[in-house]
Each structure stands twice: as structure tokens, then as C-alpha cells.
Amino acid sequence: MGIVEDMKCFMEPKSVALIGVSRNVDGDSFNPLKNLINYGFEGKIYPINPKADEILGIKTYPHIRKVPGDVDLGVVITPRSAVPARVKECTEKGVRAVIIIAQGFADSDSEGRMLQEETVRIARRGKTRIIGPNTFGVINAYNGFSTALPHFELETTPVGVISQSGIFFVGLSDIIFGKAIDVGDCCDIDFADSLAYFEDDHDIRVVLLHMEGISDGQKFFKAAKRTSTKKPLVVLKSGRSERGGKAAQSHTGSIVGKDEVYDAVFKAAGVIRADDEEEAENLVKSFLTLPLMKGKRISIMTWAGSTGVITVDACEKYGMDVTDLSEATLEMIRKLSPPQWLPLGNPVDIWACMGLKGFNLERFRDEFKIILDALLYDRNSDGVVVIIPDFLALFSSLWWDVSVSVKEAAEEFPSKPIVFSIFGPKGDLAKKLTETGKTLVFNNCERAVRVLAKSNEYYEFVQRNQE
Amino acid sequence: MGIVEDMKCFMEPKSVALIGVSRNVDGDSFNPLKNLINYGFEGKIYPINPKADEILGIKTYPHIRKVPGDVDLGVVITPRSAVPARVKECTEKGVRAVIIIAQGFADSDSEGRMLQEETVRIARRGKTRIIGPNTFGVINAYNGFSTALPHFELETTPVGVISQSGIFFVGLSDIIFGKAIDVGDCCDIDFADSLAYFEDDHDIRVVLLHMEGISDGQKFFKAAKRTSTKKPLVVLKSGRSERGGKAAQSHTGSIVGKDEVYDAVFKAAGVIRADDEEEAENLVKSFLTLPLMKGKRISIMTWAGSTGVITVDACEKYGMDVTDLSEATLEMIRKLSPPQWLPLGNPVDIWACMGLKGFNLERFRDEFKIILDALLYDRNSDGVVVIIPDFLALFSSLWWDVSVSVKEAAEEFPSKPIVFSIFGPKGDLAKKLTETGKTLVFNNCERAVRVLAKSNEYYEFVQRNQE
Numbered sequence: 039m040g041i042v043e044d045m046k047c048f049m050e051p052k053s054v055a056l057i058g059v060s061r062n063v064d065g066d067s068f069n070p071l072k073n074l075i076n077y078g079f080e081g082k083i084y085p086i087n088p089k090a091d092e093i094l095g096i097k098t099y100p101h102i103r104k105v106p107g108d109v110d111l112g113v114v115i116t117p118r119s120a121v122p123a124r125v126k127e128c129t130e131k132g133v134r135a136v137i138i139i140a141q142g143f144a145d146s147d148s149e150g151r152m153l154q155e156e157t158v159r160i161a162r163r164g165k166t167r168i169i170g171p172n173t174f175g176v177i178n179a180y181n182g183f184s185t186a187l188p189h190f191e192l193e194t195t196p197v198g199v200i201s202q203s204g205i206f207f208v209g210l211s212d213i214i215f216g217k218a219i220d221v222g223d224c225c226d227i228d229f230a231d232s233l234a235y236f237e238d239d240h241d242i243r244v245v246l247l248h249m250e251g252i253s254d255g256q257k258f259f260k261a262a263k264r265t266s267t268k269k270p271l272v273v274l275k276s277g278r279s280e281r282g283g284k285a286a287q288s289h290t291g292s293i294v295g296k297d298e299v300y301d302a303v304f305k306a307a308g309v310i311r312a313d314d315e316e317e318a319e320n321l322v323k324s325f326l327t328l329p330l331m332k333g334k335r336i337s338i339m340t341w342a343g344s345t346g347v348i349t350v351d352a353c354e355k356y357g358m359d360v361t362d363l364s365e366a367t368l369e370m371i372r373k374l375s376p377p378q379w380l381p382l383g384n385p386v387d388i389w390a391c392m393g394l395k396g397f398n399l400e401r402f403r404d405e406f407k408i409i410l411d412a413l414l415y416d417r418n419s420d421g422v423v424v425i426i427p428d429f430l431a432l433f434s435s436l437w438w439d440v441s442v443s444v445k446e447a448a449e450e451f452p453s454k455p456i457v458f459s460i461f462g463p464k465g466d467l468a469k470k471l472t473e474t475g476k477t478l479v480f481n482n483c484e485r486a487v488r489v490l491a492k493s494n495e496y497y498e499f500v501q502r503n504q505e
Numbered sequence: 506m507g508i509v510e511d512m513k514c515f516m517e518p519k520s521v522a523l524i525g526v527s528r529n530v531d532g533d534s535f536n537p538l539k540n541l542i543n544y545g546f547e548g549k550i551y552p553i554n555p556k557a558d559e560i561l562g563i564k565t566y567p568h569i570r571k572v573p574g575d576v577d578l579g580v581v582i583t584p585r586s587a588v589p590a591r592v593k594e595c596t597e598k599g600v601r602a603v604i605i606i607a608q609g610f611a612d613s614d615s616e617g618r619m620l621q622e623e624t625v626r627i628a629r630r631g632k633t634r635i636i637g638p639n640t641f642g643v644i645n646a647y648n649g650f651s652t653a654l655p656h657f658e659l660e661t662t663p664v665g666v667i668s669q670s671g672i673f674f675v676g677l678s679d680i681i682f683g684k685a686i687d688v689g690d691c692c693d694i695d696f697a698d699s700l701a702y703f704e705d706d707h708d709i710r711v712v713l714l715h716m717e718g719i720s721d722g723q724k725f726f727k728a729a730k731r732t733s734t735k736k737p738l739v740v741l742k743s744g745r746s747e748r749g750g751k752a753a754q755s756h757t758g759s760i761v762g763k764d765e766v767y768d769a770v771f772k773a774a775g776v777i778r779a780d781d782e783e784e785a786e787n788l789v790k791s792f793l794t795l796p797l798m799k800g801k802r803i804s805i806m807t808w809a810g811s812t813g814v815i816t817v818d819a820c821e822k823y824g825m826d827v828t829d830l831s832e833a834t835l836e837m838i839r840k841l842s843p844p845q846w847l848p849l850g851n852p853v854d855i856w857a858c859m860g861l862k863g864f865n866l867e868r869f870r871d872e873f874k875i876i877l878d879a880l881l882y883d884r885n886s887d888g889v890v891v892i893i894p895d896f897l898a899l900f901s902s903l904w905w906d907v908s909v910s911v912k913e914a915a916e917e918f919p920s921k922p923i924v925f926s927i928f929g930p931k932g933d934l935a936k937k938l939t940e941t942g943k944t945l946v947f948n949n950c951e952r953a954v955r956v957l958a959k960s961n962e963y964y965e966f967v968q969r970n971q972e
Contacts, residue, residue, distance in 0.1 A: 066866060066900045118846075141857060145810075146846040188899065203811030208894045208929035211948070250814060276814045279821035288848050289810030314951045315815070315928065343612075343756030344670030347717060347743045348782070354746035379585075379613040381755050390608060399533060427675045432655065433533045461782065462675035481678070481948075484781045 044167045045235035047135035048227070049178045049217065051110035053082035054185075055102050055133070057124050058116035061090050068187035070113065071096065077182035077192055082107060102131050111135045113175060113185045118142040121171065122156045129164020136161065137185050138170035144223045144291025145172050151291075158225050172290060173222030174204030180216060180241050196241060197322055200232040201248035202290045210319040217242055223291045228252065230261035237265045244325045246318055247273040247309070251283075251292025255299075259307050266308035267503045270325040270496055273309045274318045275300050308499035310492050317488065323478055324489045328455040330500075331493040333420035335361035337413040338385035345425040345461055346385030349483040356491035360384055361418045370412035374405050386413070388426070399437040407443035414451035420494075421455040423486050431465025441470035448476035455490060459483040511634045512702035514602035515694070516645045516684065518577035520549035521652075522569050522600070524591050525583035528557050535654035537580065538563065544649035544659055549574060569598050578602045580642060580652045585609040588638065589623045596631020603628065604652050605637035611690045611758025612639050618758075625692050639757060640689030641671030647683060647708050663708060664789055667699040668715035669757045677786040684709055690758045695719065697728035704732045711792045713785055714740040714776070718750075718759025722766075726774050733775035734970045737792040737963055740776045741785045742767050775966035777959050784955065790945055791956045795922040797967075798960040800887035802828035804880040805852035812892040812928055813852030816950040823958035827851055828885045837879035841872050853880070855893070866904040874910035881918035887961070888922040890953050898932025908937035915943035922957060926950040 056071050063072045071085050071093055085093050088100040099105050102112065102124075112128040114121055118140045128136050143154035154171065161168050169175060175185030179192035186207050195216040199206050204220050217239070219232045229252055236245050245265070252258045265271060275297070277286030283294035304311050312318035336358050340346035353360050363384050371382060376391040392405050413422045429438035448456055458479040460468045468479045480486040523538050530539045538552050538560055552560050555567040566572050569579065569591075579595040581588055585607045595603050610621035621638065628635050636642060642652030646659035653674050662683040666673050671687050684706070686699045696719055703712050712732070719725045732738060742764070744753030750761035771778050779785035803825050807813035820827050830851050838849060843858040859872050880889045896905035915923055925946040927935045935946045947953040 062863075066864075066902050066905070068864065141861065142844060142846045146848060150846055190899065201811070203809050205809035205811055205894065205928055208899055210929060211931060214930075248811060250811070274815075276811065276818055278818045281821055281827050282814050282818035285810075285814040285817040285827075285852065288850075289814055289854075314949045316949045342670050342672035343752075344668070344672055344715060344717070344743065347749050347752040347756055348741075350752045351743055351745045351749035354748055360748050360752075377609060379609045379617055381613060383755075385752065387756075394608065396529075397533075397535065427672065432657065432675055435533050438533070461672055462677060463681075464678060482781045482783045 041231050041234045044135065045231060047110045047167070048137065048169055048176050048219070049235060050181055051081055051135070051183070053084065053107060053109050054111045054113060055084040055086055055105060055109045057086040057102060057112055057114045058120070059085045059087055059093065061087065061093055063094055066188070070115070070185055070187055073184055073186070073189045076189065077184060079182045081181070081183070084109065102127050102133070105131070109133045111137065113137045113139065115139050118150065118153055118171070122153060122160055125157050125166065125168070126160050126164070129160060129166045134166060136166055136168050137173065137175040138168060139173060139175065139185070139187065141172045143171045144225065145289060154223070154225055161226060168226040169219065170222040171225060173220040174207050175220060177207055177215065177218040194241070196243040196326065198236050198239070198242040198245040199248065200229055200245065202250045202292070203248060206248055210315060210322075213319055213322060215246075224253070228254070228258070230254070230257045233261040233265045237268060242269070244270050244272065244322050246322055247271060249273060249275045250277045250286035250290050251294040255303060259303050262307035262309050263503075267500065271309045272312055272318055272321045272325070273304055274312050274315060275304070308496065308503065310496050317485070320478070320480065320485055320489050321492055324455070324493055325496070327475065327478055328457070328493065329453050330497040331421045331455050331490045332453070332497055334494055335359045335418055335420045336487065336490060337361055337363060337416065337419040337422050339388060339409055339413060339422060339424045340385045341388050341426040341461070343387050343390075345459070345483060346387060349385065349423055349425060349487060352484040352487035355484075356488050358487060358491050363413070364416050364418050367412045367416045371409055374408060399435055402437050403440055403443045406440045407447055410443065410447045410456070411450070414447055414454050414456070419454070421457070421490050423457055423459065423483060423490070425459045425461060425483050427462045428460050428465040428467040430467040430470070431463045439467065439470060441467065441474055444471060445474040445476050448474070455493065457486040457489060459486045508698050508701045511602065512698060514577045514634070515604065515636055515643050515686070516702060517648055518548055518602070518650070520551065520574060520576050521578045521580060522551040522553055522572060522576045524553040524569060524579055524581045525587070526552045526554055526560065528554065528560055530561055533655070537582070537652055537654055540651055540653070540656045543656065544651060546649045548648070548650070551576065569594050569600070572598070576600045578604065580604045580606065582606050585617065585620055585638070589620060589627055592624050592633065592635070593627050593631070596627060596633045601633060603633055603635050604640060604642040605635060606640060606642065606652070606654070608639045610638045611692065612756060621690070621692055628693060635693040636686065637689040638692060640687040641674050642687060644674055644682065644685040661708070663710040663793065665703050665706070665709040665712040666715065667696055667712065669717045669759070670715060673715055677782060677789075680786055680789060682713075691720070695721070695725070697721070697724045700728040700732045704735060709736070711737050711739065711789050713789055714738060716740060716742045717744045717753035717757050718761040722770060726770050729774035729776050730970075734967065738776045739779055739785055739788045739792070740771055741779050741782060742771070775963065775970065777963050784952070787945070787947065787952055787956050788959055791922070791960055792963070794942065794945055795924070795960065796920050797964040798888045798922050798957045799920070799964055801961055802826045802885055802887045803954065803957060804828055804830060804883065804886040804889050806855060806876055806880060806889060806891045807852045808855050808893040808928070810854050810857070812926070812950060813854060816852060816890055816892060816954060819951040819954035822951075823955050825954060825958050828883075830880070831883050831885050834879045834883045838876055841875060866902055869904050870907055870910045873907045874914055877910065877914045877923070878917070881914055881921050881923070886921070888924070888957050890924055890926065890950060890957070892926045892928060892950050894929045895927050895932040895934040897934040897937070898930045906934065906937060908934065908941055911938060912941040912943050915941070922960065924953040924956060926953045
């Protein structure tokens with residue numbers, strides 16, 4: 039069997055044995071059997087527990103060899119000392135895929151390392167693949183499947199994650215992962231194998247990697263580069279610092295190499311690196327929602343001169359160009375009759391252009407759109423950053439709801455990204471802008487610019503690697 | 506009169522003339538007279554408009570010289586060309602303080618620069634002080650006073666701001682400023698003068714500065730250092746980059762010097778610099794809410810090994826020490842019976858220490874507090890970073906509400922800061938933790954660590970400069 043078929047045993051099993059599952063099914067009892075029933079998983083479930091005949095009405099077997107049918111996936115939930123024996127029984131039953139939940143292997147002491155080596159040896163001999171140890175296993179919301187101990191909400195989103203930590207199974211602030219693989223200590227199945235599953239998976243459009251370390255750089259590089267030409271990969275790599283590397287060693291037994299080496303591999307493979315989990319989430323959202331940034335030239339539309347200055351700083355910091363607007367664009371803006379003395383250029387100051395002659399509220403959204411359209415139409419511009427306060431949090435009239443104008447503009451110019459940074463208290467405007475599905479709203483302009491810079495990094499990779 | 510008395514004419518006027526105020530008082534008409542009535546300002550208000558006898562029932566004068574009583578503050582709302590004449594009339598009336606709202610002075614063309622010079626000359630001769638031009642003026646929620654054109658919510662918070670942009674008058678995400686001074690183009694009153702007002706002001710405990718440039722570095726340095734020994738000053742300095750500097754020049758006419766020079770001045774004056782508005786807000790909140798971080802030694806309590814690793818990276822990045830826990834602390838944690846093989850140390854892995862033996866939900870909050878207490882009690886630790894998911898967003902039982910334990914621990918150890926980073930979806934726990942008033946919750950651990958690092962920077966400044 040190839041790796042994709044192996045991975046399907048983990049992600050899309052027809053039958054699963056929960057080896058050592060507990061009889062405790064109380065409130066938050068972290069019982070994966072209870073979870074699977076709850077999710078409505080339609081495959082066969084075989085609880086294995088010598089002390090029970092049934093759990094939650096599901097026939098329970100004392101031993102995996104007593105299970106009548108085939109088992110695609112075995113989930114071993116026992117403490118570490120029992121793991122090698124349980125894995126051996128799986129191989130004897132012909133189980134092709136095993137998830138080992140327990141911690142205490144390469145992530146702990148010498149006995150743990152020995153147990154891990156023994157387990158791997160047994161699995162290799164039996165041609166059984168392993169995810170883990172030290173893992174929550176997998177989530178596949180598309181078939182109501184999860185091996186995680188806690189009960190997490192499942193949602194069929196187009197975002198996948200490959201992590202070395204179960205914490206990612208909770209999702210990010212606003213993103214639930216439709217499919218998740220916690221490779222844990224990576225004793226067998228690794229990032230490259232998991233990427234092979236996602237490469238041609240039509241459910242998943244963007245994949246986040248949370249990585250502490252990899253052992254086979256060449257294998258990862260090949261898999262990542264092949265996948266990232268098809269869909270964006272975002273990576274959050276930790277254990278960057280010396281002490282962080284030691285912490286990673288004790289967390290997942292990872293051998294953490296020099297951070298610059300990882301950086302170079304990610305760059306060459308087109309994997310977009312995020313500096314923190316917030317940026318990781320921003321990047322995933324941008325790849326889902328926005329057209330790619332096809333050049334480095336940014337135009338800025340700002341409610342206040344000050345936030346324009348801050349955004350210009352951010353552009354320089356992230357290697358983006360504050361573009362010189364074309365004469366045609368300036369001509370369009372002049373139609374709004376800004377004061378003669380106003381120096382027109384990039385950033386475009388909305389307050390000065392529209393407000394100094396006195397706001398005409400009924401015209402506000404139209405005038406806002408005239409500027410936005412002009413910037414999107416401008417050949418010198420590849421994308422637009424807009425910095426405004428949340429008008430609807432500040433003012434009473436609905437004339438301030440510019441989300442309609444933004445949606446229209448985005449639909450007229452579908453190839454250029456528009457991003458917002460909302461300054462100050464958040465009200466309904468941020469929500470309405472997000473709900474258009476055509477733009478993203480960030481907490482500060484620095485983050486807005488950074489997302490465009492990294493979107494452009496990915497665009498350039500794809501261009502270089504087109505067939 | 507000294508500068509503090511001058512500043513009080515701006516911030517606490519007994520009488521104010523609104524020179525050139527509009528008769529338009531519609532919905533969002535940006536009419537400062539309407540705003541003052543709304544706020545219940547109790548000083549005398551004199552609208553000046555030759556085309557009206559009254560506006561909103563307030564007697565209106567054709568000219569400031571017709572006003573019967575004294576005028577502490579004149580707010581000039583006319584276009585730029587009329588400004589010098591209106592300021593001259595103010596000096597003739599004996600008005601000591603004038604705010605010039607209009608743009609189009611040093612921030613624009615040569616005519617604007619000439620108008621500004623002329624205005625300053627007139628004011629100097631008449632011993633009148635000016636805030637602006639290109640400003641929203643001031644807000645003082647403590648006496649229901651604002652000269653800003655838009656109507657902003659006022660709130661008597663202990664946070665002040667001195668900015669070069671009216672956008673700050675809207676507040677930050679969660680912070681409304683109790684007092685605000687928009688120094689605008691700084692033709693007269695500058696940051697140092699404004700700091701003099703805040704230095705001994707008992708309403709304001711923390712001051713944020715938004716700065717594009719200053720002309721008199723020595724004056725600023727003295728005022729800032731004097732003030733920052735009494736209360737924390739946080740600065741957001743923009744126009745860092747070359748192009749950003751040019752943008753600042755065209756926004757406020759600021760001469761923006763080398764960023765490293767500003768950096769050095771801030772450091773020497775004990776002014777804590779934020780890299781973006783989000784960090785500025787985090788720092789302000791930390792100075793309001795948390796004890797100062799009295800050393801560099803951080804202990805980490807984490808739900809997942811992975812977020813521990815990420816936090817260790819952040820500590821190294823910001824020059825903080827991942828402390829070695831004392832034997833007594835490890836002994837306390839061992840009482841929770843973590844697995845023998847678990848390598849105990851900093852970061853402390855909650856899941857491994859408390860969960861691997863099976864969670865006892867009714868004991869969860871107590872065990873959580875045992876670890877937190879041990880870390881706070883540890884002599885090797887100056888502050889604690891806790892990284893957890895929002896349990897209440899994930900799980901059903903209220904036993905997961907650790908905010909009670911955190912509040913108690915914080916009250917028992919009031920001299921060490923506790924900060925949280927919540928990973929994943931936000932639910933009630935983040936809110937409950939914040940509502941204790943004893944801790945802060947950040948969007949990622951990097952931000953949590955950074956706040957502690959800068960809190961320590963301020964602590965060290967205060968130590969060095971104690972009398």
C-alpha cells in the first residue's frame with residue numbers, strides 16, 4: 039500500500055478498535071468512545087476492555103483478537119508500559135494503522151526511549167504504521183471521526199492541521215480545523231507522510247503545520263514543495279531558541295536543529311512561516327478569503343494621517359512598496375474636491391479628502407467607494423490596506439456602514455486583496471466587513487501589511503514553480 | 506502663569522468660546538457645541554457665529570469681543586485662512602488658551618507654513634498658548650469636556666493620552682482615555698508641556714504618547730523623565746522608516762529624526778516603547794492592573810508542552826530567563842502524583858502533571874492552584890505566564906472555571922504578576938479571568954512575555970531613579 043492509502047486508514051477508517059478505552063463516561067470524562075457516538079461516526083467501533091461487556095451499549099471485547107471483522111485502525115489508550123504488547127496484538131490482527139495516545143516515550147526517560155524503540159520494531163515487522171506516541175491522534179470532521187480524548191466541536195472547514203501537539207485540536211481563535219493530524223513524537227508517521235494525505239485531498243484548501251523538529255529534512259522538503267504548489271502551507275515552527283529547543287526535546291523528543299536551516303527549507307519549499315499563532319491564523323484566513331498579493335506595491339487608504347504613517351512604517355519593515363499612485367487615480371480623488379492645499383498621494387487621507395469640506399453623510403459610502411475603486415484600478419497598486427475606526431461603534435447613522443461599498447469593490451476587482459485594520463473599539467462594522475467574505479479585518483495595520491507581504495511570498499513561489 | 510496653569514485653561518476651562526461653530530446640529534454633524542451640551546459640561550459656553558443669535562438654545566455671539574465675561578479657552582473651528590485673525594481677536598479678549606482645529610498649516614504647502622508662522626507670532630505677542638493646528642484639541646471626561654468635532658463616548662478612566670492625531674480620541678480596543686490631548690502640528694504646546702499637566706494629575710495613572718516627531722529633545726527628555734518616575738509612560742513612535750518619516754512630515758509637519766535617537770531618549774527617560782498599538786494597549790493595561798515585574802525570571806504553567814516551548818522561545822527573544830524552579834516547588838508539584846517518568850521542571854505541563862493519572866474534576870481547581878501557588882511562592886521566580894485553552898469554551902462542567910483560583914492566588918502573592926495566554930476559541934474563561942482585575946489575558950504567549958519584559962524595564966528604571 040502507498041502512503042496515501044496508509045493515511046486513509048488513520049483518517050477515514052471503516053472500523054476502529056479503541057484499545058483500553060475506559061468505562062467512565064461521566065460529564066467531561068475524556069472518553070473517545072463517547073465522543074465517536076456523539077459525532078455520529080458511521081464506521082464500526084470496537085471497544086476493547088477486559089473488564090466490560092459493553093460500554094454505552096456498544097459490545098465490548100476483552101481482546102482485539104476477539105473482534106469478528108477487520109480493523110482498519112487501532113487506537114491504543116493504555117499507559118506506556120502496556121503499549122508494545124497492544125501494538126503486537128494489532129499487528130497479529132492485521133491492523134495497518136495504530137495511534138498511540140500515551141506520553142512517556144522519547145519525550146521522557148531512558149525507559150520511555152526503549153519502549154518507543156521496541157514498539158517501532160514490532161510495528162515495522164508487522165507492517166503496521168504508527169501515529170504518535172504522545173498524541174491526540176486525528177480528527178476528520180468530514181466523517182465525524184476523532185480519536186482525541188476530549189470532546190471537541192467538529193466542523194467541516196477547508197483547513198487542515200498537522201501538529202506535534204493536541205492543543206491545536208481546539209482550533210485557533212476563529213478557526214476550527216476540518217481535519218487534524220497530531221504526529222506527536224513522530225516515531226513513524228511524520229509531517230511528510232501527513233502532507234501526502236493532504237496533497238490531493240479536495241476537502242482541505244490550506245494546511246497549517248505546527249512543528250518542533252523533523253528528522254528527515256530531505257523527505258519533508260520534497261513532500262512540502264510538492265504540496266505547496268497545490269495549496270498553501272503555513273508553518274509555526276517552535277523551539278527556535280536554545281532553551282526552546284531543549285523544551286521541545288522534552289516535549290516531543292524532537293531533535294531541533296538550527297532555526298536558520300528550517301527557515302531556508304521552508305523558503306525553498308514554499309512553506310509560509312508565521313511568527314506566532316496569531317499570524318498563523320491570519321495567514322490561513324487570508325489564503326482562504328483573499329486573492330493572492332501579486333506584487334509588492336501597496337496603496338493605503340486611511341481615516342487619519344497618523345495611522346497612514348504607522349502603515350508606511352510597516353510596509354518598509356516587511357519589504358513592501360508604498361506605491362506612487364498614478365495621475366489617473368489622483369484625478370479621481372480630486373473629484374471629491376479635497377482642499378487645494380492638501381498634498382495628495384499615498385497614503386490617501388479619507389478625513390482630509392472627504393471630511394474637510396464637511397461630510398455629506400448620504401454621499402459617504404459612495405465617496406468612500408470612489409477612492410477604493412481608484413486605488414484598486416490603479417496599475418501601480420497590487421493591493422489595498424484600509425485603516426479606519428469602526429464607524430458603527432462610534433456614530434449613530436447607518437450611512438457609515440461602508441461594508442456594502444467594500445463588497446462591491448472587491449467583486450469588481452477580484453484579483454487584488456483588500457485588507458482592513460480597525461483602530462479602536464470594535465463594533466458591527468468589523469463584523470459586517472468580515473461577513474462580506476471579501477476582506478479581512480486585523481487588530482493593527484502592522485498585521486495587515488505582514489499578511490499581504492507573506493501572501494506575495496507565496497504567490498512568487500507558485501509563479502516560480504508553475505509547470 | 507506656569508505651564509500647569511496654562512494647561513488647565515485647556516483641560517479644565519471655566520469658560521469656552523467656540524469660534525466659527527456651525528449651525529448644523531443634525532445627527533452625526535460633528536458639532537462640538539452639541540457635544541458639550543450632551544456631555545453636560547458645566548462651564549460657560551459661548552458659541553461665536555455672525556449668522557446666528559442662538560444655536561441649540563445657547564446665546565450666540567457675532568464676535569468674541571461681544572462676549573460679556575472672561576474666556577479661558579478659545580476653540581477656533583474656521584478654515585485655515587481665517588485663523589490668524591481669529592487668534593488675534595482672542596489675544597485682544599485676553600484669552601490665554603486657543604485650540605486651532607483646522608489642517609493645512611505646516612502639514613501642507615508654503616502658504617500653510619506662512620499662516621502657521623503668522624499665527625504663532627500673534628499668539629506669542631499676546632501671551633496666548635496654542636494647541637494645534639491640525640488637532641481635535643482635548644478631552645477631559647472628568648469635567649464632561651471635549652473639543653473634538655465627532656461625539657465620542659467619555660469615560661473617567663485613569664488613562665491619559667498625548668497624541669499627534671485625533672484618531673486616538675476614539676480610544677483603543679478596550680480602553681477609553683479619561684483625558685486626551687491632541688498636540689497636532691505642535692506649533693506651541695508640545696509633549697513636554699502636556700506631560701507637565703499629567704505629572705501631578707491625580708486622575709491619571711498611566712499616560713500613552715503617540716508621537717511622530719519632536720523639535721526640542723532636551724525639553725521632552727526632562728519632562729518625560731520627571732513624569733515617568735511618578736507614573737508609567739508608554740510611547741508609540743511612528744515615522745520610524747525613511748518613507749514613514751516623509752509621511753509624518755506631510756501629516757503633522759514633524760521633523761522626524763533618526764529612530765535610534767528616539768529609542769535612546771525613551772530608554773534614558775524611562776518611557777516604555779510599544780511596537781504597535783496592540784502592544785501599547787497591552788502595556789497600558791498591565792501598568793493599570795498588574796504588579797510590576799521585579800526581575801527577569803519567568804515561570805511557565807502550560808496546558809500543553811507545545812505552548813510551553815513557544816513561550817520559552819518568547820522568553821529568549823525578549824531577554825527573560827526561564828527560571829530553574831526550586832526543589833521546594835518541584836516537591837509541591839510531586840504531591841499531585843504526576844507519572845514517575847515525567848521530567849519535572851519549567852515549563853510545568855499541567856496536562857501531564859494533573860491529567861495523565863485521570864482528571865479528578867472536582868479537584869481540578871485546587872490542583873491548578875497548588876501549581877500556581879508553588880510558582881508564585883518560588884524565590885527563583887518573578888512572575889508567572891499561564892497558557893491554557895479557554896476550558897469553558899471547550900468543556901461543559903463549571904469545575905473548569907479556574908478564575909476563582911487565580912484571583913485567590915493573586916491576592917495571596919500581590920507582588921508578582923500573573924498573565925495568561927488563551928489558546929484557541931475564546932469563551933467565558935477569558936472574560937472571567939479579566940474580570941478578577943488581578944490578571945490579564947493575551948492573544949498569544951509572545952505578547953504575554955513581552956509585557957512582562959517591558960514591565961521589568963520600567964521597574965528597573967524606577968529603581969535606578971528613586972530618591
